[in-house]
Every structure is written in structure tokens, then in C-alpha cells.
Amino acid sequence: MDLTSITPTPHQMKALTHPVRVRILGLLRIDGPATATTLASRLGLNTGATSYHLRQLAQAGFVAEATELGNARDRWWQAAHRVTTTDTAGPAEPEARATLDAYLQSVVVVTTERLQRSVEELPLLPEEWRDATTYSDWVVQLTPRKARAVIEQLIEAIKEIGDEEDDDEAAPYVLQLNAFPYPGKVGSQEP
Numbered sequence: 001m002d003l004t005s006i007t008p009t010p011h012q013m014k015a016l017t018h019p020v021r022v023r024i025l026g027l028l029r030i031d032g033p034a035t036a037t038t039l040a041s042r043l044g045l046n047t048g049a050t051s052y053h054l055r056q057l058a059q060a061g062f063v064a065e066a067t068e069l070g071n072a073r074d075r076w077w078q079a080a081h082r083v084t085t086t087d088t089a090g091p092a093e094p095e096a097r098a099t100l101d102a103y104l105q106s107v108v109v110v111t112t113e114r115l116q117r118s119v120e121e122l123p124l125l126p127e128e129w130r131d132a133t134t135y136s137d138w139v140v141q142l143t144p145r146k147a148r149a150v151i152e153q154l155i156e157a158i159k160e161i162g163d164e165e166d167d168d169e170a171a172p173y174v175l176q177l178n179a180f181p182y183p184g185k186v187g188s189q190e191p
Contacts, residue, residue, distance in 0.1 A: 005083035015060035
């Protein structure tokens, strides 16, 4: 997997406007390469649907065939990037904005599901992992300039952390950054 991130163009983003594709990409990033059959089983889908979604992701550059793992019978897929970032300032064109909105809806669905699962599994975690978990939020008064600076500082801090892949105690750890004006408090109040 490429250790870089991707900020998709509106055309690429169309491939991620379906929650199943966001889930597939997440599974490939966390668990590594997999076949359509393996992914279908994990997602409760049929192999044909999973293969279709993988092809859509491949056409947009989010996944690539893991040729070193494949054979004449099985086709293996891997994530092409480690991180997807989103430019919510986004495009001015209405169609591109609609694509961005659809993509963000898919991300919210998958993120909410993951958050719910983490709360459900919290009682099953060892004490040290429960202690390393938080469900916190802060509401602060910021200008758009300061809000952007906070986001950039948090992203830099996350990048500096680095992976501890060689440590037996290390496990995939989700850091979600949701930063936004409090709904209904800025600008137009209409959806």
C-alpha cells in the first residue's frame, strides 16, 4: 500500500458515494489484501456485487490488484493509499457538489456504524485499551481561520505519531477528526 494520502477529485469521489465501497476500502486498509470472495463474506454480500464495487474502486484509483498474491483462480485486491482526505471547500459546479454531498453521506454512515461497534465492544476490551479510548467532544468559539489552523495542527500531530507495527501490543487504532461549525449556528439555517 502506498503510504501517501489521496484527496479525490470529484470524478474519483463518485466511486465512494456508496457505503459498501467505503467499507471495502476500509477493510483493505486495515486487514490488507483480500479477494472479492473474502470481502463478500465479511460484508454479507454476494461475490458478484463485491467484484463490481472493487472494479469501480479500481477505476477511480482507490484499490489495485495485488498481483503478487493472485493466481489463475483468485484475484487479490489491495488499497492503493493509506488515507483519504476530503476537501470540503469543494468545487463550485452543482454536479460536483452533489457528488461531494453523496460521498460525505456514505462516510457518515460507515463512520457511525464503526463508532457504534466500538461502543458495543468497549466492555470486552482489556483495561489498558478501555483507558486509551475516549468519546469526547468540545464546542469552542472559533473564527474560520482559527478553525482551519486547529485542523491543520491536529493533522500534523497525527502524522507525527507514526505507526508501531513492530510492537506486539500495537493494534489498529481509529482517530476520527470531525470538525465543523455547530449545525444551525452559522450562515443559512436551511438544509
